[in-house]
Amino acid sequence: MKKTLLLATLGVALTGTASAYAEEINVYSYRQPELLKPLTDAFEAETGIKTNVLFAKQGLVDRVVSEGENSPADVLLTVDIGRLDAAKQAGVWQPIPQEITADIPQQYVDPDGAWAALSLRARVFYVSKDRVEEENLSYADLADPKWKGRVCTRSGQHVYSIGLIASQIANNGEEATKEWLEDVRDNLARKPTGNDRAQVKAIYSGECDIAIGNTYYMGKMLTNETEPEQKDWAASVRLVYPDAEQSKTHVNISGVVLAKHAPNAEAGQKFIDFLLSEEAQSIYAESNFEFPVLPGVEASDLVASWGELKADDLALSEIADKRDEASKLVDEVKFDEGPQN
Structure with missing residues (x-):
């Protein structure tokens, strides 16, 4: 009951008052909003696309399944390959265009395009x-x-x-x-x-x-x-x-799924493309102490001080x-x- 009420309350952000923005996207996130805010702020500033974030610790994939074709979700953000694979198995995805993920190592991209890594x-x-x-x-x-x-x-x-x-x-x-x-x-x-x-x-x-x-x-x-x-x-x-x-x-990932019935799919693709840009990858590195998935973007100074990561190239x-x-x-x-x- 508490979880249902929480999600219902959070869902107001996705269905509430009219926005001054010309475009919006709705992000369902297992990652806490404060971790995403530097990224969503930068995305909004660059594109003019409003980002609505619904956060919950669990149940978001089930929510997308139950919402079906009426789901407002455009993008799903989560951590761990298991949770990303669960989203794939639940059929709540559509392929992320290959041109968006072409620059990151392909062991960190689902073969069918169901998900892509954002950080390691x-x-x-x-x-x-x-x-x-x-x-x-x-x-x-x-x-x-x-x-x-x-x-x-x-x-x-x-x-x-x-x-x-x-x-x-x-x-x-x-x-x-x-x-x-x-x-x-x-x-x-x-x-x-x-x-x-x-x-x-x-x-x-x-x-x-x-x-x-x-x-x-x-x-x-x-x-x-x-x-x-x-x-x-x-x-x-x-x-x-x-x-x-x-x-x-061994490395695991945080990652992203483009929702199957995304009402703002084009804006969702722009968001994923931004998250894989040098700017966003640097924010991941500095704010969250994670490793950028985009080659050429450096880890934070603190993370770099621990030595070089030589990751297993096993496909996730x-x-x-x-x-x-x-x-x-x-x-x-x-x-x-x-x-x-």
Whole structure:
């Protein structure tokens, strides 16, 4: 009921008073409005197209499905390849023109044009500055007995974890990934719990020495003025790109879908084109501490200080195809129950 009321309230922005703008687009977003505001402000200033944003933490794909041909959604923004693939499977998309996505690496574009990446986030290690000397580590190292009782992570069923496990299946096969997942489980310092920031806090408190998390959380913590204790957590760790020597660091994406029944499809295409421009990609880099998906656009100075990202070139569509297998493996090995021996 609360979610329904929230969406209904937010929906007023899409159906309310008349606008002074000649054109408008309606954006359904899983990304928080404050993260999008620098981008939507710049887009409006450049094009004169008004951007209405409806935000919710969940349920937007289902909403578009239920609205059917009457949906006001022009563009859907979300994070994680699984959520983008869910939008594709639900049939709420129309192809993004290839000329819009031609300049970004094609492993970050759906083969059918159902979605395209807007930014990258790497799944990396946070390691204790005081207790971990290793500079070069791999995802395989998490299974090494030397790390027994020293590893922290969030739930294996979280979308970020499923993406990493799915990439392991795509690269190494299901059986090898199952064995790896069992060994990682038994190296955990505790049952998987909390978000990525909580893993950094656990290292700070001495509960573990190495944790798995997304790169941009480090930027958010190091610059957090409202909760300055997070700066202390972040200062206790350094960031390691796993499998960097093999150019195999796992990346996930934030991405965009052009809605199937978009009433303002042409304006929606202009918005996607803008989000893939140098200007917007620089805003992603500076505001959100994410990696630009457009070649030639630099990461922020803070992100660059962590070293060079050498991303796995595995197509994100292949990771999407392995997500169900990954989820089944997590349950099969009882990963979220923590160490078994």
